[in-house]
Amino acid sequence: MVLKTRNEGSGLLKHKVIRNKMRIARVLMKDPYLSSFIPETAWFSIKELERMLKKYKVAYVKPNKGLQGEGIIRIKSLPNKKFEISYSKKTKIKKFDSMVNKVIKLLDKRRDYLIQQGLDLATYENRPYDFRFLLVKHLDRWHLTMSSAKVAAMKDSIVTNVTYNSRWLPPDELQHSIYKVLNESDQTINPMATLRELMDLSYQIANTLGGQFPFYMLGLDLAVDKNGSIWFFEANTSPAIKPMKKVNDPKWFAIVKTALKDIEIQT
Numbered sequence: 001m002v003l004k005t006r007n008e009g010s011g012l013l014k015h016k017v018i019r020n021k022m023r024i025a026r027v028l029m030k031d032p033y034l035s036s037f038i039p040e041t042a043w044f045s046i047k048e049l050e051r052m053l054k055k056y057k058v059a060y061v062k063p064n065k066g067l068q069g070e071g072i073i074r075i076k077s078l079p080n081k082k083f084e085i086s087y088s089k090k091t092k093i094k095k096f097d098s099m100v101n102k103v104i105k106l107l108d109k110r111r112d113y114l115i116q117q118g119l120d121l122a123t124y125e126n127r128p129y130d131f132r133f134l135l136v137k138h139l140d141r142w143h144l145t146m147s148s149a150k151v152a153a154m155k156d157s158i159v160t161n162v163t164y165n166s167r168w169l170p171p172d173e174l175q176h177s178i179y180k181v182l183n184e185s186d187q188t189i190n191p192m193a194t195l196r197e198l199m200d201l202s203y204q205i206a207n208t209l210g211g212q213f214p215f216y217m218l219g220l221d222l223a224v225d226k227n228g229s230i231w232f233f234e235a236n237t238s239p240a241i242k243p244m245k246k247v248n249d250p251k252w253f254a255i256v257k258t259a260l261k262d263i264e265i266q267t
């Protein structure tokens, strides 16, 4: 396997950790091909919230420097001018003004927030799912190493992050192979074609981001909606490696570990 050669003579590769979602999304949104895979994203404001709800019926509010699904709010526009607001495990139905007040109250004043077009994720055993693709750059090429499908713990979970959902279900029931989840999806999705599309997208994103930033590993969050369209959520520059071990060939875990020995992480 290619990854066993060290980057001779060049010393450690300096990998930059960037937690700023907007900074990364901007690069991809500027790309005419990749922009079509990114849900519409803007800085949070009440005006944007109102506009997104009119346009998409569902909007997600999330911290620009978020982690593990914490602090994410979903707002749904219901018939008869009511709005459903979900955060953590709670769901409330309110009129527009009191929904806005609630959203504002939930925001941490010290943080910046994004607002995003809400996607209707495909489901497995009625629970929404999305994916993690782990790529490492070695000898100047991106390698797709490990991947997994993350299935939410409950049918109305607003995020699929494993750490977040393991409050309700053991991690073993939250992570599966992508092919299995696509093949057994509640929606009819062509598993092989979709998997290939996702893999291709992961390389395109890694190449584009790797051309702009000093990145040597990326944990890409990708998704498929109920219509079978694929999407990109975020690029994690400090992705967890260990939880992926279970659903991947141990060979790949070892390859990643070896590749990471050449990388110096800069925060």
Ligand SMILES: Nc1ncnc2c1ncn2[C@@H]1O[C@H](COP(=O)(O)OP(=O)(O)O)[C@@H](O)[C@H]1O
Pocket (backbone or CB within 6 Å): 039, 060, 062, 066, 067, 068, 069, 070, 072, 116, 117, 118, 119, 120, 121, 130, 158, 159, 160, 161, 221, 233, 234
């Ligand atoms: N626009 C959206 N539509 C539907 N689900 C979303 C949206 N944004 C985020 N999510 C859900 O929330 C999860 C966490 O969002 P993400 O942007 O990856 O932030 P974090 O840094 O907290 O992981 C995603 O994996 C997905 O399950």
Ligand SMILES: [Mg+2]
Pocket (backbone or CB within 6 Å): 068, 069, 161, 221, 233, 234
């Ligand atoms: Mg994420």
